[in-house]
Amino acid sequence: MTAGELHAASVIEIADTVSSGRASAIEVTRAHLARIERHNRALGAYLHVDVQGALAQAAAVDRARSAGQPLGPLAGVPIGLKDNLCTAGVPTTCASRILEGYRPPYDAHVVERLRAASAVMLGKLNMDEFAMGSSNENSAYGPVRNPWDLARAPGGSSGGAACATAARLAAATLGSDTGGSVRQPASFCGVTAIKPTYGRVSRYGLVAFASSLDQIGPIARDARDAARVLGAIAGHDPRDATSVDRPVDDYEAECGKDVRGLRIGVLRSALEGCDRAVVDAIEAALGRLTRMGCELCEVELPYAEHAIAVYYIVATAEASSNLARFDGMRYGLRVRGEDLRDTYSKTRQRGFGVEVKRRIMLGTYALSAGYYDAYYLKAQKVRALICRDYARAFERCDVVLGPTAPTPAFRLGEVKDPLSMYKQDIFTLPAPLAGLPALSTPCGMAEHDLPLGLHMVAPAFEEARLFRLAHALEAGSGFPRAPADPEG
Amino acid sequence: MARLTLDQVRHVAQLAALELSEAEAQAMQEDLGSILDYIAALEAVDVSGVEAVFHPSQVASPLRPDEVRGSLSRQSALEAAPESDQGGFAVPRVLDGDA
Numbered sequence: 001m002t003a004g005e006l007h008a009a010s011v012i013e014i015a016d017t018v019s020s021g022r023a024s025a026i027e028v029t030r031a032h033l034a035r036i037e038r039h040n041r042a043l044g045a046y047l048h049v050d051v052q053g054a055l056a057q058a059a060a061v062d063r064a065r066s067a068g069q070p071l072g073p074l075a076g077v078p079i080g081l082k083d084n085l086c087t088a089g090v091p092t093t094c095a096s097r098i099l100e101g102y103r104p105p106y107d108a109h110v111v112e113r114l115r116a117a118s119a120v121m122l123g124k125l126n127m128d129e130f131a132m133g134s135s136n137e138n139s140a141y142g143p144v145r146n147p148w149d150l151a152r153a154p155g156g157s158s159g160g161a162a163c164a165t166a167a168r169l170a171a172a173t174l175g176s177d178t179g180g181s182v183r184q185p186a187s188f189c190g191v192t193a194i195k196p197t198y199g200r201v202s203r204y205g206l207v208a209f210a211s212s213l214d215q216i217g218p219i220a221r222d223a224r225d226a227a228r229v230l231g232a233i234a235g236h237d238p239r240d241a242t243s244v245d246r247p248v249d250d251y252e253a254e255c256g257k258d259v260r261g262l263r264i265g266v267l268r269s270a271l272e273g274c275d276r277a278v279v280d281a282i283e284a285a286l287g288r289l290t291r292m293g294c295e296l297c298e299v300e301l302p303y304a305e306h307a308i309a310v311y312y313i314v315a316t317a318e319a320s321s322n323l324a325r326f327d328g329m330r331y332g333l334r335v336r337g338e339d340l341r342d343t344y345s346k347t348r349q350r351g352f353g354v355e356v357k358r359r360i361m362l363g364t365y366a367l368s369a370g371y372y373d374a375y376y377l378k379a380q381k382v383r384a385l386i387c388r389d390y391a392r393a394f395e396r397c398d399v400v401l402g403p404t405a406p407t408p409a410f411r412l413g414e415v416k417d418p419l420s421m422y423k424q425d426i427f428t429l430p431a432p433l434a435g436l437p438a439l440s441t442p443c444g445m446a447e448h449d450l451p452l453g454l455h456m457v458a459p460a461f462e463e464a465r466l467f468r469l470a471h472a473l474e475a476g477s478g479f480p481r482a483p484a485d486p487e488g
Numbered sequence: 489m490a491r492l493t494l495d496q497v498r499h500v501a502q503l504a505a506l507e508l509s510e511a512e513a514q515a516m517q518e519d520l521g522s523i524l525d526y527i528a529a530l531e532a533v534d535v536s537g538v539e540a541v542f543h544p545s546q547v548a549s550p551l552r553p554d555e556v557r558g559s560l561s562r563q564s565a566l567e568a569a570p571e572s573d574q575g576g577f578a579v580p581r582v583l584d585g586d587a
Contacts, residue, residue: 105564165569198544212543241549309527320504321506329579334570340580345507357506358519361497364504380540382533387541417528418519435544442491460545 005098006031007168008482011077011225014171021065025058025076029120032078034170036122042486044144045164047083048091049123054078057120064118072117074232079114080170082161083124083218084131086205087111093138094207095129098351099332108205109240110174110216110233117232122170125160129353130323131176131209132426133157134184135415138355143412144433146188147483148450152409155185158219162189165219168482172220173231178210180404180428182217183440187404187453190442190479192226193219197460198435199244201230202237208322210315211242213432221278221480223470225230226470227251228464249464255471260293262469265397268298270308270427274406281444281452282403288476289469299393299400303385305427308422310386312359313379326351358418365484387434394459399469402427404453408446433459439466442479449483491521 006028009017017023031049033051037467040046061076081087084094088111093099114121121411128138136144136159144159146152147167154163158175162185163171175182177195186193195217203214231252236245266286271279286296328334328347335350337343352360366375394402404427415421431438438456454473455480458465474480492500497517501508508516562575571578 102568105560111544145515155508202565237559238550238552242545243544244544246523303533304531309530312523313527313530324505328570330565330577331568332570337580340582341505342507343580344505348505349507356510357512360504360506361500361516362523364497364521365492365500368500368503374531377540378530378533378535378544381535382530384538384541385533385535387544417522422523433544 007035009171010221011074011171011228012185014077015073015075015228018065019071021226025061026055028076029054029058029078029122032170034123039167039486042145042150042379043163043167044126045145045160045167045169046080046123046143047093047095047126047141049120050090052089052119054122057115058065060118067069067083071469072119072232073228074114074117074119077119077171078122079119080122080125080161080164080173081111082127082158082175083132084127084176084207085111085174086207087121087124089368089406091124092207093126093141094131096140096351096353096356097140097333098326098347106205109202109237111205112177113233114135119232123166125158125164125173128157129162129356130207130319131157131178131181132355132359133321134180134421135410136160136185137412138448139308142355143413146191147486149409150486151411152450153188155188155409157181158185159285161219162186162191165189165191165472165483166200166483172218172225172261174216174229174233175219176206177215177217177432178213179317180217180425181430183404183428183430183438183453183455184425186219186440187442188409188451190451190481190483191219192222192441193217194226194230194439194466195432195437196234196463197437199213199242200234200461200463202240203242204237204239204448211317212235212318212324214313215432217448219263219458220456222474223467225256228398229339245255247462251464251467254464254468257468258293259289259469259472261295262395262399263295263297264289265299265362265393265400266296267301267400267402269300270453274403275408275446277408277444277446278406278452282445284453285443285454285473288473291473297397299397301386301393301400301430302364303389304430306382307386307433308426310379310382310433312362312385312422313375316363317366318363320360320367323356323360327379331422355418383433383475386430390457392437398458398465400457402455404440404455408450408452427455436460437463437466439470441477443473445475445478491524492517
C-alpha cells in the first residue's frame with residue numbers, strides 16, 4: 001500500500017498491514033495527520049489534534065511489533081474521538097465554553113480499550129454542545145460541514161465524528177448516541193454507525209447527557225469496520241454500574257453470513273413523510289433483501305409517534321441533573337459572582353450555549369414540584385408502551401427497518417426553530433428509549449450526491465444480526481464511497 | 489399544561505442556577521411554550537395500568553467488595569480547579585452568608 005493509499009484504507013486493511021509489517025503505524029498515522037492538516041479547516045471536524053500523542057502511540061505500536069509482541073485487533077488504526085469522551089491530559093470540552101481547556105485526569109473506558117487494541121488516537125472531534133443537537137450547529141467552536149456538500153450540515157450531535165470518517169480524516173471514529181447522535185450523522189455523511197444495546201459499552205468516562213439513554217458507538221465506513229471497532233470496545237466494566245456482564249459476540253464473523261430467512265419488519269407508515277429519494281432508496285434495499293431470501297412483513301410502532309415528546313422530557317430531565325455539576329467549583333469555567341449562588345448562575349450563564357440552557361430549563365421544569373407526575377412520570381409510562389410496541393413487533397420479525405432520517409442533509413442554518421430540529425430525530429428516538437441496538441447503513445443517494453441512510457433495530461444484544469444485514473445490504477448500495485476532498 | 493409565564497420562567501431559571509437576561513427569558517418563554525404545546529399531546533395517551541420504565545435494563549445495582557482501593561490523587565483532582573488552596577478547592581463562602 002503506498003503512502004497515498006494509506007488514508008483510503010479500511011480499519012481492517014490497516015490492522016492487517018501494520019500487524020504484518022507491510023507498513024508502519026507511524027506511516028499510517030502521518031498520512032492521516034497530513035489529511036487533517038490539509039482539510040480540517042474547511043470541514044471543522046477536529047477540535048484538537050493530538051499530534052505528539054498520536055505519533056508516540058504509533059511509535060509504541062511499531063516498537064511492539066519489532067519486538068515480536070502481539071498486537072491488538074486495531075493495530076495502528078487511527079481513530080478520532082468525540083469530544084465528550086475523557087482522554088487523560090488531552091483537552092475534552094464537549095464543544096462547550098464551560099469546559100474550555102479542560103484536561104481530564106483519566107481515560108474513558110473505551111479509550112483504555114482502544115489503547116489495549118493497539119489503536120492510535122488522533123484527536124477530539126467537534127460535536128453539538130454536550131451532545132444536544134442534530135446538526136453540529138450548536139458547537140461553541142464553530143459548525144462542522146458535511147463533506148459531501150460544505151453548505152450542508154453533517155448531522156449531529158456526532159457531526160465531527162461522522163464527517164471525519166466520511167472524509168477519511170480517521171479510519172473510524174467513536175461517537176455517542178442518546179437520541180440518534182451517531183446514526184443520523186452517519187446517514188447524512190454516507191457512513192455506517194451503530195448505537196449498541198444499552199449497557200453493552202461502558203459509559204465510564206463519557207460525559208453524561210441522559211444516563212438512561214446514552215451509549216457510545218463506532219462510526220466507520222462499512223459494517224465490517226464498525227463490527228471490529230465495536231468488538232474492541234464492548235464488554236463489562238465494573239466502573240459503570242449499568243454496564244452489562246455478558247459475553248461479547250464475534251460481530252465481524254457475522255459479516256458475510258447468509259441472511260436467507262431473516263424476517264424484516266418494515267415500518268411502512270414511516271416512509272409516508274419522507275422525501276421521494278429516501279423512499280426509493282429504502283424500496284431498492286428491500287428489493288435486494290428479498291432477492292437474498294429475506295421475508296418482508298409490515299410492522300407498526302403505534303406509540304412511536306410520541307417518542308419526540310417522551311424523549312424531550314426524559315432526556316432533558318436527566319440532562320438537567322447531569323449538567324448540575326458544571327458549577328465553576330471543581331473544573332472548567334468560573335465566573336465570580338457576588339456569592340456562591342451568583343457564581344453558579346453567572347458561570348453557567350456564560351459557559352452554556354442557548355440549546356443547552358433550553359434543555360436544562362425544560363428538564364428542570366418537568367421535574368419540578370407540581371409537574372413531575374404530569375411530565376416526567378407520564379413520559380416514562382409512555383416509554384413503557386414504546387418498549388411494548390417493539391416487543392410485539394419482534395414476535396413477527398427479526399429486525400424493524402425504516403429510514404434513518406426523513407431527508408438527506410439539510411443546509412446549515414436551514415432548520416431554524418428548536419422543535420423542527422427535534423423532529424429530525426423521529427426515526428432514531430424510539431430505539432434508545434427501549435434500550436435496543438440500532439444501526440444506520442448508507443443505502444443510496446439523493447440528488448446532488450447526498451447520502452441516505454437505512455435504519456435497523458434489533459432485540460437487545462442482537463447487534464450481530466444488525467451487522468449481518470448491514471453487510472449484506474452493502475452490495476448494490478453504491479457504498480462504501482468517499483466524497484471528493486474539500487479543495488476538489 | 490399551559491404556556492409558561494415570565495415569572496415561571498424566572499423561577500425555573502433560579503432552580504437551574506441559570507442567570508437569564510430579560511431578552512433571554514422572553515425568548516425562553518417563547519421556545520419552551522411551543523415545545524410544551526407539542527408535548528401536551530401526551531396528556532391524551534392512556535397509561536392506565538402501565539408501570540413506568542425509568543431504565544431500559546432491569547439490572548440491579550451491583551455492589552463491589554468493601555475493600556480499600558486507590559482513586560484519583562489529590563494533585564490530579566485539583567489540577568483543573570479554577571482556584572485551589574491548601575490542598576482543597578477554593579470556593580465562595582458557603583457559611584455565614586446568603587449562599
